[in-house]
Amino acid sequence: RVTFPIPGQGLPPEERQVILDLIAEAKADGLCTERACEVLGLSPRTVQRWQASVQSLPALAAAPPAVSRPRPYNALTASEAAVVIALIQSPKHADASCRELALALHTGPVPTYVSHVTVWQYERALNCNGPRGRQVVQSRNRTAPDTDWVNGPNQLWDWDITYLHTREPRVFLYLYSLLDHWSRKNIAWRISTQLISDEVQTLWDHGLINEGLLDQPAQTWPKSLSDRGAQMRSRSTVTYFQKLGIPQLFSRPRTLNDNPYIESHF
Known part of the structure; x- marks a missing residue:
């Protein structure tokens, strides 16, 4: 029918x-x-x-006439719309989000009270609503870590942390493991009741001691490869690697193939 x-x-x-x-x-x-x-x-x-x-x-x-909707009482005037468009297109605010642009309008020399939703609608109409601010910085670092240069042991170490179940519900132990990227050798490992940066630093200390690298120049020490977990990027962990002069390499989010050896190790 x-x-x-x-x-x-x-x-x-x-x-x-x-x-x-x-x-x-x-x-x-x-x-x-x-x-x-x-x-x-x-x-x-x-x-x-x-x-x-x-x-x-x-x-x-005949077809019914088109219904003309009345203009909202709080719609932007032509001058206000011009201010919003000029701010969106200004190079100074090229990386500002719609919320930051709305705040800039409120605190500008001529205060214009516009919601961030209205700013976003103007951005979309102008085709300027792409990634801005922190999103741009994040989108630039989505390349896989370069590991093709590794041609021997103790050049790149992979490490990660995993949970270990216990007999008590919601109580876990944490396994810290450190692998050599070239030989897949387990350089060091630790089991702890805490998920903290101090355990990461102790893990690497034991790895350097086990491989006898403390007597070697710091320039020859292996680089670090891990995921982007909280303990990998915490301020204490980053400061520790910076003091040792060890560069940190990170895998891409939700991309296990960037660090497959440590992922399969667990």
């Missing part, structure tokens, strides 16, 4: 007239109006109303 338009939306006058012509042709061939309406998926009362409107008041068959 033909599906009738959704409620609240009538058919255009030309389509109504086509349907009425089809029903008239069907009646001329011997089909009753009710059966023709059933085939078309229409109510006979609807067809009768269309016929009456066409016969008595042809003007009613």
Whole structure:
């Protein structure tokens, strides 16, 4: 059956007239109006109303006029809109988010009170709603860590932390493991009840001692490869590696293949 338009939306006058012509042709061939309406998926009362409107008041068959919506009382004026557009397109605020732009409008030389949603709508209309601020910085560091240069042991060490279940519910131990990227040797490992940066530093201290690297120049010490977990990027951990002169390499978020050896180790 033909599906009738959704409620609240009538058919255009030309389509109504086509349907009425089809029903008239069907009646001329011997089909009753009710059966023709059933085939078309229409109510006979609807067809009768269309016929009456066409016969008595042809003007009613015309399309309804477009409804003009009144302008909101709080809509931006032309001058205010110009200020918003100028701020969005200014190079000084190229990396500012819509919230920062709204705040800049509020605290500017000519205070203009505009919500961040309105600023975002203008950004979208101007095709300027791409990544801004911190999102731009994050999107630039989505490349895989370079490990093709590794051609021997103790050049790059992989490390990670995993949970160990205990007999008590919601109580875990934490396994810290350090692997050599080239030989897959387990350089050092620790089990702790705490998930803190001090355990990471102790793990690396034991690894350097186990491999006898403390007597070697710091420039020959291995680099670090890990994921972007909280303990890997905490201020204490970053400061520790900076003091030792060990560069940190990070895998991409939710990309296990960037550091596959330590991931498969667990």
